[in-house]
Each structure stands twice: as structure tokens, then as C-alpha cells.
Amino acid sequence: MTRLAKHLVRLNVNGRDHALIIESNERLLDVLRDRLNLKGVKEGCGTGDCGTCSVIIDGRLVNSCLVLAVQARGKRIVTVEGIGTRENLHPVQKAFMKYNAAQCGFCTPAMVLAGKNLLDHNSTPSRDEIREAISGVLCRCTGYYKLIDAIQDAAEKLREDKL
């Protein structure tokens, strides 16, 4: 069996620079979870269908199971760990708590990121735009109404904060 090539890869994750030695076939998902210990990134299907491994790369929501870590070289990556702290949650996280928008919690980190990424680009999304933005992440327990309510509420909060 041929040995896989190793690469020195610099990744900016949640605002911090990391220099990592990465094998060619390592997925970004595995590097984030196993090397950087960011367990908010979940593996559901591993084939790009469920979206629970979503992260934000350079302002776009992406399934980290479909990206090789070497392909993320030099990019800015945001996981759920990077958008708020326990003391100072992101408005989307606060709204998820207010609306009980989580049940088992497995899709929640990805849903929060999908909501945050939408609000970064669109401060006044319609319900349809919210549906569209979270459509790549599957939730199998709560359904989607509370998620949409929560993201809409977070959008209002963010707009008020800006005033």
C-alpha cells in the first residue's frame, strides 16, 4: 500500500490559526473533531445528505464531511464553538433556547450555524428564506417550525441591537 502524502496546512478556525500536519485523505470533519476537539461538528450520514457536519467556510455553509482538510488550506472556518460563549451566547443560540428549538440536539449546532450564516448575509429574511437556508440540515425530531420562529426572532434582536 502506498503511503499517503502529508501536508503542512494552516487553518483559521474560530479566529485562531492552527498549523497542522494533515494526510491527504483526512476530511475536514475529522480534523475538526479529532485533532481540534471541536465536538460540536457532528457526523450524521457522512455522505452530504444530512448536513449535521455543517461549518461556515469563508462565509458559506458547507458540509465538512465532503471537504478534504487540505482543500480548506488558508480558509476561515467557523464552528458552533466559535460564535458565542457560555456567558455570551449568539442571538441565534439564545433564540433557540427561548423557542425550545432543540430536542435531541444532534442537528442543533448545524442549525445554529445555518441560521447565523443566513443572518450574516440577510438581516431581514422571510420565512421562506429561512426555510431555504436551513434546508440542507435535516432535523428528525422537533420539526422545523420552532427553528424558523427562533431564527426570525434572532433576526429581529440583531436588528434592534444595531439601532
Next chain:
Amino acid sequence: MNLDDALNYLKENPSDTIPVAGGTDLLPRIRSKKMPARKLLDLSGIMDLRYVKEEQGVIKIGALTTIADLEKQRDSSASTKLLRQVAERFGSPNIRSVATVGGNVCAASSSEDLIPAFLVLNANVKIIRKDGTRELPFRDFLISKRKNALNGDEILAEVSFTEPRAGTACSFQKLGMRNILIIALVSVATLLEVDLADRRISSVRIALNRLRGKIPERTEGVEKWLLGQDLDQKTVEKATHVLGEELRLTSDFRASAEYRCEAAKVLLRRALTQCREDLLGK
């Protein structure tokens, strides 16, 4: 990695390298062992091949343009509207941010939503290698399921087509088990041009994701029948019957042949009706 580096590498390693762009199709296939894990050549950072531009009435789309880029195109030409319709039903927003036009086309199967659209746009492809360039009609680029016309040292650089004339309407219809994140059971792309003086169809191209085999094809029988017809509801109905005669579909785990046939007829009716409404009003 720039384009020259990539072409040099492929020239040196033509037999055991797979170029990868978005990776949304390739990575799961490698992991599930449907494909051997050979050397991968990452093209995703080559910005030279990421563009949508118009030159003298010809629309040129770089192979590394993402599906999200297509979705963002806002002009109201028939082709832009068609490609946007495809993009909006493509995978999920997460997939669309990385999946590329070239990757979709090169995968050459009935689940690649852009292929029927490029077939009706009568597109051409530009293929490059270290020592040259060649162009092919899009339909010759597809050889068979999962097989395209690229040699080991080549990559797909561009898909281009002449912008359809004014008085042309296009439509893309796709049916799956849900709206997002589905592989099409049936998809239909149509392009229709009407002589506005007498409402007769002066040019027509229709492609389905499956017709007789397992790759997208044009439906020559229906096209031939439609040419010169009045674009009215009766014609639309008759066209679906002609399609029924032409279909040679097979069953698989996703759907039976009978279901696919009925669905194909319904989608053709919807696509032609949308074109008719775009051209002649409701």
C-alpha cells in the same frame, strides 16, 4: 496550485489521477469503495476557471463555477432563468456552495441536474491539456453512465452556448421524494421558440435525465413532432403521449419504470405549459 501546475501534473500522471473540484459526488463514492482511492488532484482553488461571462452572444461558464454562483445570476435571459431553475433544485444550499458546474457535468449520470439543461442549450465543451485545447459538442462529451470524453491528461475548462434568441422560453422540472437533497427520479429540460405571428413552434429541444438508457438524452421523437405545431394546450397534451411512445425506462430501487413514465409525462406537460405561459401569457 494554479491551472498550469494542474495541467503539468496531469501530463506527468495521466493514468492514475482523478481531478476533484467540489468533491460532493466523488468523496462519498471513494469512501463507500465504489471508486478506487487513487491520486486526487484538487482543482477547487483554481479561480481562473470560475466565471460566467458573455462574449458576442455566447455565454461561457468556467468549469469551476459553483452551483451557488449560477443561482446568483440575476439577468432575465432564457438561459439564465433555466440554469437558475436547475440551481434552485440542486442538492441543498450546503452542497451548492461547493459543487461545481464541471464536476456535475463530468460525473455523467442521470442524477446530474445540469446535463439536461446543457443538452437543450446545445452547449459545447472546451477541454484543455498541457499542450492544447479541443472543443466538443456537449452531447458527444457524454459517452455512457459515469464515462465522459476526457483523456487522463485533460480537464474540462468551460461549457458554452449561444444565448437563445428573444421569443425563446426554457423550463426545468424535477421530481424526487422531497424538494431538497434528492436525486431526480425524473427531470425534464425544455427550450421552445415560437413564431409570435402565428404561434407555431419554430424551434424546440427537450431533454430528459433518462429516456432509453441511464444518461440524459434529447427526445428526438417529441421534438420532431412538436416542430411547426400550434403552441396550445392540445399540442402540449399530445406531446406527452408522443413522449410515452418514445420512453424506454427501467425499474430500480428508486422507482418503477411505470411510475417514471407517468412522472415524465407530467413533468413534460408542466415544462411545456411553463414555456407557453412565458411566451404567450396565461
